[in-house]
Amino acid sequence: MRVEFIKMHGLGNDFVVLDARQAALPAIHGQIARAIADRRQGIGCDQLILLEPDADATVRMRIFNADGGEVEACGNATRAIGLLLGQPATIMTKGGLVATRPDANGIAVDMGEPRFDWDAIPLAYAMDTLSMPVGWEELEQPAAVNVGNPHVIFFVEDQATVDLARLGPAIETDALFPDRINVNVATVADRQTIHLRVWERGAGLTRACGTGACATAVAAMRRGLTGREVTVHLPGGPLMIGWGEDNRITMTGAATEAFRGSFEWDDYA
Template sequence: MTSSATKAPEVIKFTKMHGIGNDYIYINCMESMPDRLPELAIEMSDRHFGVGGDGIVLICPSEVADFKMRMFNNDGSEARMCGNASRCIAKYVHDHHLTDLSRISLETLSGIKVLSLNMSSDGEVGSVTVDMGEPELTAKAVPVISGTERMIEQEVPTSAGPVKVTAVSMGNPHGVIFVDRIEDVDFDRLGPELERHPIWPDRANIEFLQVISPAEARMRVWERGTGETLACGTGACASAVAAVLTGRCDRRLTIHLRGGDLIIEWAPGGHVMMTGTAAEVFEGSYHRQR
C-alpha cells in the first residue's frame, strides 16, 4: 500500500490576477472545487513558499446569478466581498470564454453585484464598472459599537491618541480616517490596532484618506485579515461615501491608491459605482501536498 507521505500532490490550476495591485490567485471551480479552503489560502498566498497573493478567489457556478465568488484572505479567513476581485472575475470569465455577456451578475456573500465590462481595442476587457450597491451607514448594520445611530467622525482612542473614525459598510465593515498628509500617518501601528479595535465586533478594514480636492483624494488601506494592500475597492467606495457625508468631496471622485486609480461615484439613486482596471499576470499549476 502507498502511504499518505508518498501520495502524488494535488495539482491545482490557477491564474494570478490583480486589480490595481490588489493581487489574488484565481481558481476556476466551475466543475470542481478544492477542499480545506482556509488552509489552501494560507499555503498559496505565501509569497516565499507559495504562489504569493492577498488571498485566493474561487470562480463558481451559481443558482441565482451568472457566476459566484468565494474568497479567502491570506490568513485563511473568508471575506464577504472585494471590489477589485470582482473586476478580475469579470475579465477572467470573458477573456477565458466562459461567457460572452457584457453585463454579468455575480453572487457574493454580500449579495448579487452587477458588473459592466468595458472592452479594449484588442477585444479583451480593459476596465469594469461594478454596481457595489448602497452603503450601510447605521452602526448596527456596519457593524460597529457606537453611542449614536451613525458613526461619523467619532473619536476612537488608540495608543497614538484619539482618531476620528467614520464607519461605513460596503458589504464589509470599514473605518475611514481623514488625514492632512498620508505620509505622516503611523500606518503600521494604527492599521492593525484599529482593525482589531473593540468597537468592531467582526474587525474592520481601515482607510486613511487625504482629500486633494472635491473630485480627488489619496488613500492607503489596511485590510482585515490581510494587512496592507496596494488597493481596496470596497475601501475606496466607503471612503468616497465618508467624504461625501462629511462635506469634503463631490459624489464622483478619483481615488489614488498605491496600486493605481479608481473612479467612484455615489449615484443619486444611492448605489455606489466603481470603475477600474483588471489585469491577468500569469497562469500556473500549484502542487499541493496531500
C-alpha cells in the same frame, strides 16, 4: 490532483483565482488558503478567489484573505473576475449581489448601496458613524461604512505620514469592531480627488482596496468634502467612484491577468 489557477491583480492587489464552475474542488479551509497565499513557499497573493456556480448569478465568488479568513467582498477581485468573464455579469458574494461590465477605463462594478447603521458595520455599541467619538493616537473621529465589508475611515492632513503598519493592526482588532475592520487613512486634495492608503483586514497593507475606495469616497461625500464623483488615488493606481442619486455606488478601474499555472493540491492541503 493537479489544479489550474489564474494569477490576477487590480492595481497591485493580487489574487490567485481557482475556477470550480465546471469541476468541483476539495473544500477550501483556512490552512490551504494561507499556504497558497504564502509569498515565500506558496503561489503568493493578498486573496484566494474561488469561483463556483450560482443559480441566481453568473458566478459565485468566495474570497479568502491571506490569513485564511473568508470575507464578504473585495472590489478589486470583483473587477478581476469581471475581466475574466469578459461581458456584463452578476457576481454573488457573501456581501450580496454585484454587477460588472466592461468599460473604457477598465471594468465598472455596481457595488450596491452603502450601509451606515452602527449595527450594520458592525460596531460593538451604538454611536454616530459619520463622526465616531473615538480615536487611536493621532487618528480621531473616523467615519464607518459597510460596502459589503466593514470600513473605518480617518480623514487626515497627509495620509502618507501615518504609520499605518503600526496603527492598522491595533484598530483592526479593537473590541469596538466585533468582525474586525478595514482601516483607511485619506487626504482630500480637492472636491474631485482623494489620496488613500488602506490596512486591509486579514491582509495588511495593500497597494489597492476597491471597497476601501468606495467606503472612503462615500464618507467624504457624506461629510460634504467632495462631489458625488471622485478619483481615489491608491499606491497601486486610481479608481473612479460615483455615488448615484439611486444610492448605488459605481467603481471603475483597471484589472489585469498576470499569468496562469497549476499546482498539486496535496502540496498545500
